[in-house]
Amino acid sequence: MLPYIILGLFAGSIYALASLGIVLTYKTTGVFNFAYGGVAMFCAYVFWQLRDQWHLSQWLVIPILLVVVAPILGLILEAVFRPLATASAEVQIVVALGMLAFFINLVPIIFGGADHQLTSIFSQGHFHWGKHVVVTWNEAGTFLLTMAMAAGLYVLLRRTRLGTATRAVVDNRDLAELIGVNAGTVGQAAWIISTGFAALAGILLSTDEGLVTYVLPALVIYAFAPAVLGRLTSLPLAFVGAVALGLLQNILARYSTTGFPAKLEGSIPYLALFVLLVIYGRRLTEVRSSLRPLTGRASTGSPRWQFGGGLAAAVAAAIVLPQVLGVSIQHDVAEAMAYSVIALTLVVLTGWTGQISVAQMSFAGVGAFTAAHLAGTHGSLFPLAVVLGVAIAVPLSLLVGLPSLRLTGLFLALATLAFALLMDNLVFGSTSISGGLTGLNITAAKIGPLSLKTYTAQFYLCLFVLTIVGAGVFWLKRGPVGRRLQMVRDAPDAAATLGASLTLTKLAVFAAGAAVAAVGGSLLAVTQQTVDPSNFSFNQSLELLLVVVVGGRLLVAGALIAGGLYLVTLLPLPSVVDKYFPLLIAINVIFLANEPDGTLAVAIRQTRFCLAVLYRRPRPDVLLPVPSVLPPTGSRELSGQHG
Amino acid sequence: MVEPLLAATDVTVRFGGLVALDHVDLEVAPGGITGLIGPNGAGKTTLFNVITGLRQPNQGRVLLDGSDISRWPTQRRARAGVARTFQRLELFVGLSVRDNLLSAWEASVSGGVFGRSGAEGRARVGEVLSRLGLVSVADRRAGELPTGLGRMVELGRALCTRPRVLLLDEPSSGLDAAETARFRDLLLEVVGQDAGGPSVLLVEHDVRLVMEVCDQITVLDFGKRIASGPPEEIRDDPAVIAAYLGDQGVTDVA
Structure with missing residues (x-):
């Protein structure tokens, strides 16, 4: 048992470092740093470059990282997030996720x-402790180093002026500023320390797990659970929780090294995150949240002509595109349209009700794998598979949604993140479901007599479904459903005091979103022909959210633009595009988070503004007179008629 | 005394160590305007939150028409006829004024979200819009309106649910003297003329307005009820004067 405890302390102490870093910035600035894993990975690569490539002494490299690289990164992050201090939680989360994608790319x-x-x-090697226990110097060193860092942080917060100032800001930011504490400086210090911890955690984790682009950020997400244990504000609880988590994982590893329990070991941190969020429930409140909701400028009353125009465009596309596009491009367009169907669910969920989900692709994956299992060999079962996919996705969404939809903003986003990673590990990671690394084939799907083998048939199917779903969503937005969603988004308390049930509304949207995502997923399966678990992972859900933000999360058109951006990654373009495209999306997201109408709407608005300035036409929305609060004199008589 | 339409009995709310409401009783008689006044931090808005179910009290009950609604969720209380406005505006900023009112009506009837009997809702909304003088701004987005109009929209929204009891949280804050006067007339009209019009519980800083319109007044101070009665009594109550002017003021006057 002792060797497992030692391993557990070793792993737990690295998680503790990351948890402390995450909690520190959250409690001082109100920003939950989703990008923490990205920062840790970036620093680990810098370390590798300097030490292993340029052969500098590591006793030079580590100080460089902690004194130069981490502070610079920390200050950059601080500068990005500081203007968002009073923005809604939604914007902060989107920017932080954008940052994560930025570093990953x-x-x-x-x-x-x-x-x-x-x-x-x-140093390499190990020593013996007692008779049977072997401890490597790496394990011992890591443990002692992290303990020293934690102790250092404790002393800093308890015994120095900076610590006093930090505690004052945490306690009451406005009051602290009134008595002359510079909350900005405190925030900067917190970001610098937090990033330094990220750098160390990144290096220590990479020593253990290898330096792998996608793995490291996911490992750092292990530290989210302990952070939530301390309700994101308690450093000691986060520390204890992290060590306990490491112990729990490694003690479990003692009892099983293969099969489902082994997978469970890797999933425990995500499971813990989800369970903690559910247990804390409404007791989790954000330290600094603005009630100011986001509104787009194009969000009231979508005019009828857009509806007609959209339908006309769909018909035109159906007639013209197959004539002018080559067959393989038709296929790519079909896949992009399937992607747009999934993106539409995010428009409704994130745009219209303000709930951030990073699990949409998991629901799509349910549809895709159901289709592959059922229709992979018997193509004619495809319609049944779609129905079954929906029938699985909806209860699953209720299972996730019922406990977690009481959560708000940040905590709901964290719950969907935990769910997506659990799906990756436990469901899509299991060979019996995913067909292993090569995935499952679905090549002969049919709808009745209609074979979906040809690219043209796939094109028409995807266009048809996208049109139906798009028109349906558009139509719903105009009516009572759209109004209900806007109520819940803009002023939930007021909505409840007028008779609207928040839980029911959110749950309905979440379940409907899961259902449509599952349909989109089965379409994606048909177009991709090989259903690969990595296409439905958390990273893909994150990517989906980012392209929808760029496209415009309040607009149906935003989902189409998201599909278009996805298309770019499918087309055979020069490799330089593939290389920089995801990075550009991430940068775009960081700048656009405050603009729920997305890139195109911003571009149109700015063009209009420029034209107006050029031609000296006043902008109509600026000069419209605001009527007085007083009812016009005639209204008394008028109301008398009704009385 | 007439059986109260709405009653809060023995309500206690603690925020950590702070006692925001300390065994408070409150009655709203049917068909009248009851005032709820008290200095800042007396617990008026907290009491509103308890009545509407946005906050669970540590102790105490809320009765509507004699039946205990303490365990009901907010939306069920709303459907039973409890409507309110907010001190800090809680408009549906992305919707037009008309849609703010329409969505309120839809929320208050069952099946409203499926657009059932939309004609009836539109008629109600049209009626309220014209009564409150909001017709000219009906298609403006609520988020663009100045505070005064925003308060009117919140009032209109509450009226669209056909409430039995209407809780108004500082409706005159942010209004100038003329607007306040006009609001007073509107309030009396709403309560008086509407067939089966709502009873009103009014939280208000403008003591003159309260004295003018209310039939009954309850005074809170530091979470405790210090007085309750008709305006004439409240005006001369030494405890109330002390709460508003401070003990020093009373001794000076004395």
Whole structure:
């Protein structure tokens, strides 16, 4: 047992470092740093570059990281998030997720995409403890180093002026500023320390797990659960929770090294995250949340002509596109349209009700794998498979939604993140469901007599479904359903005091979104022909959210633009496009988070503004007179008629 | 005394160590305007939150027409006829004024979200819009309106649900003197003329307005009820004067 406890303390102490870093910035600035894993990975690659490529001494490299690189990164992050201090939680989350994608995509560009092995910063070898127990210097060193860092943080917060100032800001920001504490400086210090911890955690984790682009951020998400244990504000609880988590994982590893329990070991942190969120429920409140809801400028009353125009465009596309597009491009367009169907669910969920989900592709995956299992061999079962996919996705969404939809903003986003990672590990990661690394084939799907083998048939099917779903969503937005969603988004308390049930509304949207995502997923399966678990992972859900934000999360058209952006990654374009495209999306998201209408709407607005300035036409919305609060004199008589 | 339409009995709310409401009783008689006044931080808005179910009290009950609604969720209380406005505006900023009112009507009837009997809702909304003088701004987005108009929209929204009891949280804050006067007339008209019009519970800083319109007044101070009665009594109550002017003021006057 003792060796497992030692392993557990080793792993737990690295999680503790990350948890402390995450909690520190959250409690001082109100920003939950989703990008923490990205920062840790970036720093680990810098370390690899300096030590293993340029052969600098690591006793030079580590100080460089902690004194130069981490502070610069920390200050950059602080500068990005500071203007968002009073923005809605939704904007902060979107920007933080954009940052995560930024770092994930930046690393391959700067350092190349290859994976590396990192040797420990401590000396090789081991020593014996007692008779049977072998402890490596890496384990011992890591544990002692992290304990020293945690102790250092404690002393800093308890014994220094900066610590006093930090605690004052945490306690009451406005009051602290009134007595002359500079909350900005405190925030900067918190970001610098937090990023330093991220750098160390990144290096220590890479020593253990290897330096792999996508793995490291997911590992750092392990630290989210302990952070939530301390309700994102308690450093000691986060620390204890992290060590306990490491112990729990490794003690479990003692009892099983294969099969489902082994997978469970890797999933425990995500499971813990989800369970903690559900248990805390409404007791989780954000330290600084603005009640100011986001509104787009194009969100009231979608005019009828857009509806007609959209339908006309769909018909035109059905007639013209197959004539002018080559067959393989038709196929790519079909796949992009299937993607748009899934993106539409995010428009309704995130745009219209303000709930951020990073699990939409998991629901799509349910549809896709159901289709592959059922229709992979018997193509004619495809329609049944779609229905079954929906029938599985909806109860699943209720299972996730019922406990977690009482959560707000950040905490709901964290719950969907935990769910997506659990699906990746436990469901899509299981060979019996996913068909292993190669995935499952679905090549002969049919709808009745209609074979979906040809690209043209797939094109028509996807266009048909996208048109139906798009028109349906558009139509709903104009009516009572649209009004109900806007109520819940803009002023939930007021909506409840007028008679609207928040839980029922959110749950209905969440379940409907899961259902449509499952349909989209089965379409994606038909177009991709090979259903691969990595196409439905958390990373894909994150990517989906980002392209929808760029497209415009309040607009039906935003989902179409999202599909268009996805199309770019499918087309055979020069490799330089593939290399920089995801990074550009991430940067776009960071700048556009405040603009729920998305890129196109912003571009149109700015063009209009420029034209107006050029031609000296006043902007109509600026000069419209605001009527007085007083009812016109005639109204008394008028109301008398009704009385 | 007439059986109260709405009653809160023995309500206690604690925020950590702070006692926001300390065994407070409150009655709203049917068909009248009851005032709820008290200095800042006396617990008026907290009491509103308890009555509408946005906050669970540590102790105490809320009765509507004699039946205990303490365990009902907010939306069920709303459907039973409890409507309110907010001190800090809670408009549906992305919707037009008309849609703010329409969505309120839809929320208050069962099946409203499926667009059932939309004609009836539109008629009600049209009626309220013209009564409150909002017709000219009906298609403006609520988020663009100045505070005064925003308060009117909140009032209209509450009226669209055909409430039995209407809770108004500082409706005159942000209004100038003329607007306040006009609001007073509107309030009396709404309560008086509407067939089966709502009873009103009014939280208000403008003591003159309260004295003018209310039949009964309850005074809170530091979470405790210090007085309750008709306006004439409240005006001369030494405890109320002390709460508003401070003990020092009373001794000076004395």
